[in-house]
Amino acid sequence: MKVVIKRILFLVVVLGIWQLVFTANIFEDIVFPSPVKVAGALYEGFSSGDLIKALGASFKHLFSGLSLAILFGTTIGVILGKSKQADETAGMYLIALQSIPSIVWVPLAIMLFGFSEFAVVFVVVLGGTFVMALNVRSAIHSVPPQLVRAARTMGTNGVPLFFRVEVPSSVPYFITGIRLAWAFSWRALMAGELL
Known part of the structure; x- marks a missing residue:
């Protein structure tokens, strides 16, 4: 069948x-x-047309929040992945924040932004940022050291090393991070839409 x-x-x-x-x-x-x-x-x-309007508003919240979550999560993940001091101090808090359900952020969003559309976007951003940051951090930590050593042997260091070796090597983790951020943002959107 x-x-x-x-x-x-x-x-x-x-x-x-x-x-x-x-x-x-x-x-x-x-x-x-x-x-x-x-x-x-x-x-x-x-x-x-009511359902189409409601779906359009929800997708607007989702895509704007997801875009910000990917941006913030990637930035935080790169900082934690490249800086040992940042990872040792803030890394454990990132894991703790990632495990908080999105519904918990709703009262904070109401206190900060009231019953507004930005409060929903805020919940979506928080829902996706931490999981994205964790995946980007893992991506940077999982770059094979032999690739980095080979690039350094050929004279590539600093920022060019990051963009020529570490970024291409971490693309699978980055894509996984986007997929998970998408899923977590959907969950956060459901919580945020309660507003």
Whole structure:
């Protein structure tokens, strides 16, 4: 059986179970609507344009926050990866901050920025920055030392060494950091949208 057919059958089964639970009237109609009511509400949201506007606002918050998270996370990660003193002092706090759920940042965002769009972006930025910084730091630490030694032997040092050897070598970690920042920013957006 093809994968597409399996996925469609899975969705049909899930919708069938959903309809059975609704028909059994285990929960109130308000708490657990039927699939038909949900489809009707989605159609109404799309046809009126309200859902498109709401999605546009959410994506605006997501992309602006994610862009800032990648910028700040990359900067922090490079500083921690290149400076042993910075890594030994601030590195452990970065790990602690990364493990904080995004919903925790919502009260801080409300206190700092009130109920504004910037508060949502702030939560998204904090959701993605720390995981991006950790991946960039790991990327710099995982550059094979033989590559660095070979480049130094050929006369490459300082900033050219960073851009010619360390940056290309750390691209896989950087891409992983962007993927994780994307996932964490989505989670943060869900928390921020509670505002």
